Structures are given as structure tokens and as C-alpha cells.
Amino acid sequence: MSGWLAIAGLGPGDDALLTAEVREALAQATDVLGYIPYVARIAPRPGLTLHPSDNREELARARYALALAAGGAQAVIVSSGDPGVFAMASAVFEVLGEREEWLHLDIRVLPGITAMLAAAARAGAPLGHDFCAINLSDNLKPWALIERRLRLAAQADFAMAFYNPRSASRPEGLGRALAVLREACEPERLLVFARAVTTPQEQLITVTLGEATPEMADMRTVVLVGNSATRQVGRFVYTPRRAE
Amino acid sequence: MSGWLAIAGLGPGDDALLTAEVREALAQATDVLGYIPYVARIAPRPGLTLHPSDNREELARARYALALAAGGAQAVIVSSGDPGVFAMASAVFEVLGEREEWLHLDIRVLPGITAMLAAAARAGAPLGHDFCAINLSDNLKPWALIERRLRLAAQADFAMAFYNPRSASRPEGLGRALAVLREACEPERLLVFARAVTTPQEQLITVTLGEATPEMADMRTVVLVGNSATRQVGRFVYTPRRAE
Numbered sequence: 001m002s003g004w005l006a007i008a009g010l011g012p013g014d015d016a017l018l019t020a021e022v023r024e025a026l027a028q029a030t031d032v033l034g035y036i037p038y039v040a041r042i043a044p045r046p047g048l049t050l051h052p053s054d055n056r057e058e059l060a061r062a063r064y065a066l067a068l069a070a071g072g073a074q075a076v077i078v079s080s081g082d083p084g085v086f087a088m089a090s091a092v093f094e095v096l097g098e099r100e101e102w103l104h105l106d107i108r109v110l111p112g113i114t115a116m117l118a119a120a121a122r123a124g125a126p127l128g129h130d131f132c133a134i135n136l137s138d139n140l141k142p143w144a145l146i147e148r149r150l151r152l153a154a155q156a157d158f159a160m161a162f163y164n165p166r167s168a169s170r171p172e173g174l175g176r177a178l179a180v181l182r183e184a185c186e187p188e189r190l191l192v193f194a195r196a197v198t199t200p201q202e203q204l205i206t207v208t209l210g211e212a213t214p215e216m217a218d219m220r221t222v223v224l225v226g227n228s229a230t231r232q233v234g235r236f237v238y239t240p241r242r243a244e
Numbered sequence: 245m246s247g248w249l250a251i252a253g254l255g256p257g258d259d260a261l262l263t264a265e266v267r268e269a270l271a272q273a274t275d276v277l278g279y280i281p282y283v284a285r286i287a288p289r290p291g292l293t294l295h296p297s298d299n300r301e302e303l304a305r306a307r308y309a310l311a312l313a314a315g316g317a318q319a320v321i322v323s324s325g326d327p328g329v330f331a332m333a334s335a336v337f338e339v340l341g342e343r344e345e346w347l348h349l350d351i352r353v354l355p356g357i358t359a360m361l362a363a364a365a366r367a368g369a370p371l372g373h374d375f376c377a378i379n380l381s382d383n384l385k386p387w388a389l390i391e392r393r394l395r396l397a398a399q400a401d402f403a404m405a406f407y408n409p410r411s412a413s414r415p416e417g418l419g420r421a422l423a424v425l426r427e428a429c430e431p432e433r434l435l436v437f438a439r440a441v442t443t444p445q446e447q448l449i450t451v452t453l454g455e456a457t458p459e460m461a462d463m464r465t466v467v468l469v470g471n472s473a474t475r476q477v478g479r480f481v482y483t484p485r486r487a488e
Binding site: 111149 | 265302
């Protein structure tokens with residue numbers, strides 16, 4: 001048996017949003033690794049070993065998966081959403097050079113539906129013009145860099161998507177981000193707080209920047225911020241394709 | 245029969261990247277509408293009418309699809325990639341308010357794997373940190389706005405994805421974009437020209453900004469630009485999760 005490693009995206013929650021490619025990799029896997037709630041989405045079966053691990057264990061998980069594949073396993077690291085967007089793919093490449101033999105492994109990244117695009121689809125098309133994606137977690141970067149990016153993104157009139165807007169350990173980040181936006185954008189700017197999209201807990205809240213509060217988000221929320229032209233039609237929020 | 249409209253993403257090319265949700269909508273459809281090469285990806289079957297139309301016919305296509313759904317059809321508008329990223333979803337919402345009855349239709353946006361994330365997966369994880377997506381076409385916005393966004397995105401040290409980098413009618417845009425990047429970024433900055441990803445014509449070219457030329461792209465290419473920390477390991481390009 002020749003080992004391989006797939007770094008696969010499970011999409012936002014509903015298995016109807018998995019790709020056939022990811023289903024096939026999971027069907028062939030001997031080992032599935034990932035953060036506990038993501039591995040919990042994988043059905044057990046004979047011949048498959050599940051390796052759930054904690055958050056912030058990304059580099060250890062990546063090394064273990066590479067070692068498994070080097071030993072002949074057919075290993076899949078699962079992320080929710082897309083593995084290349086604030087998820088496990090970068091973590092694997094950060095450690096890949098540590099062992100020469102790992103560089104020659106069969107490694108594939110299998111894309112998935114990332115949270116911001118699932119949320120945008122539910123809301124309408126708020127990311128239908130130029131946009132940016134910003135991780136609001138300051139675990140891996142200084143808050144000053146996040147603020148700088150927010151200011152420049154507002155100047156560029158990008159629509160925006162915020163990942164990890166709020167967690168128990170960093171309750172204040174989103175409030176600071178909203179304060180930066182209030183300095184740079186009009187109070188009528190439209191925001192969508194999209195929680196647990198495509199799951200039974202799904203909740204969408206559309207508000208103006210003037211109305212937005214940090215309590216509208218938790219760790220399962222992605223926040224979408226319109227650009228200056230974003231508007232509502234019926235129950236939908238969208239950003240026109242045209243700009244002046 | 246109760247009509248509905250789905251605005252669905254076919255992913256970058258390979259049907260293995262379709263979601264089950266999109267497959268199901270296509271299986272139920274009575275009518276499929278879209279740009280000619282995207283509708284060509286749909287297998288004909290009894291009971292299904294295909295409505296291919298030309299590029300730049302987006303608003304007429306949107307109105308026709310809404311009229312079909314209002315008349316009881318089960319209509320699917322197909323985009324390549326994700327319908328909410330430089331594709332048909334915004335076009336539908338731009339015309340949705342033209343008729344009161346359209347506002348009450350059953351309309352769903354079904355996300356797909358967008359080109360930049362399919363390309364990033366093939367390359368490694370170049371969008372593994374904060375990033376932006378910019379449509380380089382100046383059909384619907386002035387070039388000055390594109391240049392302004394490029395400069396601000398470089399200042400923000402975003403990784404970037406360029407959609408529609410080059411077409412026969414606008415051969416000069418990408419050259420101007422590269423010139424803006426050369427003013428703002430170091431010549432060692434990594435770029436990936438990803439053409440026709442997941443199709444038999446797939447081609448990936450990884451170069452530095454100093455080496456990049458507009459001829460490396462055509463209308464089937466998405467261009468990924470790393471941030472200042474983007475690097476290579478083995479055959480992969482990735483952006484570390486950590487930033488200073």
C-alpha cells in the first residue's frame with residue numbers, strides 16, 4: 001500500500017455541500033485527523049481510524065499525518081470549510097520541510113465550500129464585487145496588523161468577510177473591529193452575521209453598521225461587511241457588479 | 245408545479261468538485277440557463293431545456309430565468325466556480341426588484357468551488373492568510389479604481405487573487421496591474437498563474453514578480469499573488485498562518 005495525505009475541506013456543515021472528490025478521499029482513507037468537532041462529522045467504519053485532536057494542535061496534527069502517510073497510511077486531514085482558508089493546509093506546509101522524505105509524499109489539497117461563500121449564498125450575494133477575507137483572531141498576528149488591514153480594506157471599498165470574529169478567550173476583538181469600521185464607513189453600511197450556516201443552528205442577522213454589536217457573533221459566526229454600494233432587495237443582501 | 249430558481253456554482257471544471265446540492269438541483273431542473281461553455285457542461289436529458297447565451301448577456305439571462313420560475317419552471321442558472329464571486333448571483337439580485345411577483349419566488353444560491361480556491365489547492369496554500377479577490381476586468385468599473393485597490397491591497401500585505409486577468413478585448417490590464425505591484429512589492433514576491441484548473445488543460449506556473457509577464461495569463465487563468473511571507477516548500481507554494 002502506498003501512503004498519501006489529503007488535506008480536505010468538509011464545507012460549512014451540511015454534507016450536501018461536500019464535493020464528490022472529498023467523499024471519495026474519505027471513502028479510501030485509513031486514517032482521518034482533525035479538530036474534534038470536524039472529525040465527529042466522519043462516520044466510523046471498519047478499517048478507518050479516527051484521530052480527533054484539540055484546537056491549537058495544528059502543527060502536531062500535521063506532523064502526525066505526514067508520519068502516518070510516510071508509513072503507508074492513506075491519511076485525510078479534515079478542516080471545516082476550505083482547508084486553504086484559515087485552516088490546515090498552511091499548517092502542513094509549515095512543517096513539510098522538516099523531513100526530506102515528507103517532501104516526496106503524495107499530498108493533495110482538496111478544496112471545500114468555505115464559510116464566507118456559504119454565508120454569502122444564504123444572504124444573497126454580498127461578496128459579488130471585489131472583497132477580502134480577514135481572520136480576526138490575534139492568536140497568530142498582532143492586533144495592530146488586523147486594525148491596519150481593516151482600515152486599508154475600508155479605504156479600498158472592499159466587501160469583507162471576518163473569520164473567527166469572537167471567541168471566549170478574545171471577546172473584545174470584534175468590538176474593536178466594529179469601532180475601526182465606524183471611523184471609516186457610513187453607519188448605513190450593511191453587515192450580515194451568519195452563524196452555523198447550513199446546520200440546524202443556522203441564523204442570519206442583517207443589520208447596519210450603526211446597529212451592529214459584538215454580541216451578534218460567537219465562535220460559529222462569520223461576519224460579512226458590504227461595500228459602499230451593497231444594498232437589499234426583498235430578503236436578500238447583494239453587492240452590485242458595477243462600481244464607479 | 246411550483247416554480248423556483250437556483251443560482252448554482254459548477255466549480256472550476258472537474259465534475260468531481262460539484263457539491264451534492266448542485267447535482268440535486270440540476271437533476272430536478274426543467275430549465276438550465278447560463279453562458280455557453282458552462283451550459284455545455286450539463287448533460288441533456290428528456291424534460292430539460294438548455295438555454296445557453298452569450299457573455300455580457302447576464303441581466304437578460306437573469307430576467308428570463310426569473311420569468312421562467314414565475315411561470316412554474318424549475319430553473320437553474322449555472323456559473324462556473326461560485327455564483328457569488330464575479331458571477332450570476334449579483335446579476336439576478338440587480339433585476340429582482342423590477343417585478344413585485346419576482347420578490348416572492350423561491351430563490352436559492354448554491355455555492356461552488358470558486359477558481360481562486362481550486363487554484364490555491366493545486367498550488368499548496370497561497371491564500372492561507374488574509375487575502376483579497378479582485379476582478380481585473382474594467383467592463384463594470386473604472387481602471388483607476390482597480391489600481392487604487394491594488395495599491396491598498398499591497399499596503400495591507402494581503403495575498404491576492406485576480407479574476408479575469410486578461411482577455412482579447414483588454415490585453416493591457418494585467419501588465420498595468422503587474423506594474424502597480426512592482427512599485428509596491430519586492431521582486432521576489434511569489435505569483436502563481438493557474439490556468440484551467442482541474443481540467444485536462446490545467447497548467448500552473450509559479451514565478452516571482454520580477455519574472456512575471458502578462459503573456460502567462462489568458463482568459464482561463466486566475467492569478468494568485470502571495471503576501472510578503474509567502475514561500476515555497478518542495479513543489480508547493482504557501483502562506484504561513486503567522487504574521488508579524
